[in-house]
Amino acid sequence: MVQVIRRPTISDVADAAGVSKTAVSFAFNRPDRLAPDTAVRIRSVAETLGYRPHPVARMLSQGRTHTIGVLTPQALSVVFENPFFGTFAAGVAAAAEASGYVLQFVSPFRGSLARAIGRASVDGVVAIGLSAHHPEVEQIRKAGVPMVLVDSTALPTQPGIDVDDEGGARLAAEHLIGLGHRRLAVLSIESSEEAGVDDPGGVPARRLRGYHAALASAGIELPDEAVVTSPSTILGGTAAFAETWDSGLRPTGVLAMSDAIAIGAMRAARERGLAVPADLSVVGFDDVELAQFADPALTTIHQPIARKGEQAVELLLGILEGSIGLDQHEILATRLVVRASTGPAPDTVRLTTEGGASDQRQV
Amino acid sequence: MVQVIRRPTISDVADAAGVSKTAVSFAFNRPDRLAPDTAVRIRSVAETLGYRPHPVARMLSQGRTHTIGVLTPQALSVVFENPFFGTFAAGVAAAAEASGYVLQFVSPFRGSLARAIGRASVDGVVAIGLSAHHPEVEQIRKAGVPMVLVDSTALPTQPGIDVDDEGGARLAAEHLIGLGHRRLAVLSIESSEEAGVDDPGGVPARRLRGYHAALASAGIELPDEAVVTSPSTILGGTAAFAETWDSGLRPTGVLAMSDAIAIGAMRAARERGLAVPADLSVVGFDDVELAQFADPALTTIHQPIARKGEQAVELLLGILEGSIGLDQHEILATRLVVRASTGPAPDTVRLTTEGGASDQRQV
DNA sequence: CCGGTTTAGCAAACCGGTTTAGTGGACCGT
DNA sequence: ACGGTCCACTAAACCGGTTTGCTAAACCGG
Secondary structure, eight states: OOOOSOOOOHHHHHHHHTSOHHHHHHHHHOGGGSOHHHHHHHHHHHHHHTOOOOHHHHHHHHTOOOEEEEEOSSOHHHHTTOHHHHHHHHHHHHHHHHTTOEEEEEOOBTTBHHHHHHHOOOSEEEEESOOTTOHHHHHHHHTTOOEEEESSOOBTTBOEEEEOHHHHHHHHHHHHHHTTOOSEEEEEEOOSSSGGGGOTTSHHHHHHHHHHHHHHHTTOOOOGGGEEEEOSSHHHHHHHHHHHHHTTOOOSEEEESSHHHHHHHHHHHHHTTOOTTTTOEEEEEEOOHHHHHSSSOOEEEEOOHHHHHHHHHHHHHHHHTTSSOTTOEEEEOOEEEOOSSOOOOHHHHHHHOSSSSOOOOOO | OOOOSOOOOHHHHHHHHTSOHHHHHHHHHOGGGSOHHHHHHHHHHHHHHTOOOOHHHHHHHHTOOOEEEEEOSSOHHHHTTOHHHHHHHHHHHHHHHHTTOEEEEEOOBTTBHHHHHHHOOOSEEEEESOOTTOHHHHHHHHTTOOEEEESSOOBTTBOEEEEOHHHHHHHHHHHHHHTTOOSEEEEEEOOSSSGGGGOTTSHHHHHHHHHHHHHHHTTOOOOGGGEEEEOSSHHHHHHHHHHHHHTTOOOSEEEESSHHHHHHHHHHHHHTTOOTTTTOEEEOSBOOHHHHHSSSOOBEEEOOHHHHHHHHHHHHHHHHTTSSOTTOEEEEOOEEEOOSSOOOOHHHHHHHSSSSSOOOOOO
């Protein structure tokens, strides 16, 4: 009912032009194998008939779909709400579009990513935030689908793209330490997968190591209760800082593992009468677009989010055409971006400057 | 080279189980047509062989892809950066996932959407922000691909989902008028397509009509130079307000056609020493997540962005299975959400309250 | 004028499933 | 013992392209 007029097939064109199916196929794909004027004639017949090669049929016979899948460990309905993912997807899309590839998003189907992959018609896959030790990764690899892991553990036999999370985290902590902060709190993020929370190769663990490294070499202690984990959202950050503060901790600096959490934390701080950065310094992570528009503008660790997406598909396409080995692994640099949410520690202020931060409530 | 181990086909399973291809197909799709134990046996053989039906082959023979396309008039690399689109996509994804459909995003290929659709393997399409008068819409319809237009002109023969832009805009304007504002500026958005800027059915035109309607019935004039258009981004809003203010206009209220523009305008206002809402009231449009986290929290017109996406695919799926006619068109409600970015007009303040807004700089 | 090479185009196999139209045997009532 | 149903399963056609191997004609130099 829906499709009244049958779409013309290659046979229709062949008949109308008085040639074989082969000739029509050649007219589109290998014009050099036809006399020039024949090719032109066939194409014009095809045009008047409104013929378009059926993409699915073409996929089947060529054995390639010209589609790359983006694998997410969470449902798409949650993942698309995340601006970080949006930027990553934009990068993926840019590279895919440039190479004429189409994008398909793949999320767990009835609880299983492997099942979902089986239903997807893709040449290869870019997986974001999927732990390399995830049990399904092995299944997918066995299924023979080339895959690039982004933000995952570096695995020798598995191509991947990462950023220098540990180095970035260290920069963040060193920045606060350099400003005189000694009492710090870490607002950690939940790993996107259930099992991965304490995956030693996961992003949260890597960032935590970076924080620890900087603190250790400055001889600063980070008590366990000063590390609290929450979902990487503004509300999550608000709740996490509230929990920290209300439990009696009085940090002068906050190391947040995402910008969303950092912004939420600033909100909670303001609600408690704290001024940022006069009373509390906050440094985020990721440098999403929003970070520069926050109030105050957020000091954070920049990572090339979109670039990660581009690199991932470039790597994947290289693997698909066989020009790149499977052991390729790239680590992109992170850097500190100082904006307005960090400043000298309150204690230090009294010693070095005078005035400045007005409303100090130290404990 | 890449795919060393050939993926098992239905014939492999048939041979291994000593049955016909048909039987294997039935074992998966119509178990009732097989003796129960045979079906079980076949499935277990398939399992041990690691057989998964080839999705592309299945698409070809069934004539359905179980994929719905999301059509965007701009490149995906720009569209994914837009939080509004992210929320819309989340809604689309929620409905698609619930029905077991896969998502494919389709953007112009070599400048043409029709070309892109021709390359896409989808059962139907949800188009966002595509003018119904766009020349390509007709091409796509002729191609026989069912399509639901979102945020487009209502066309009698074309199913669509819209929100009450005009009514929402009127609410926004009435809100400011009710607060005593008389000198207003409108920050308009560029239509997503080049041609559509002055499409009388487009979203910007509809919202502008709503503003005008409210102003007209209050007897307030809106000079042409008080309507300025910019891209729907924070920076766009900053620039637009700057342009307005620096050209000598001194509005006490701003009607922004998107939240991003509103937030940008607040930023520009603050840079000029204006306090929001004491000196300037700003009302946005859309109610994206960010609106509630802006400082001050943004008064805006709420529209059900994600719900629009859900409705669109529900409508599309209904059309695909033939249970819904092609003339269906839904208009979702909008409503005013009052937060902290609007308040009494400065002039009025002196008359009705005393004190309150401190730092008034009227001209 | 002749054997060898190129050129232009075609028939048929193939990709991996689904679906239609049977087929042979078991079971049934009479 | 016999015609009719049912049941369990299969052979072959089909979806709409691409690709391989081949043939007949045109072209070539000697």
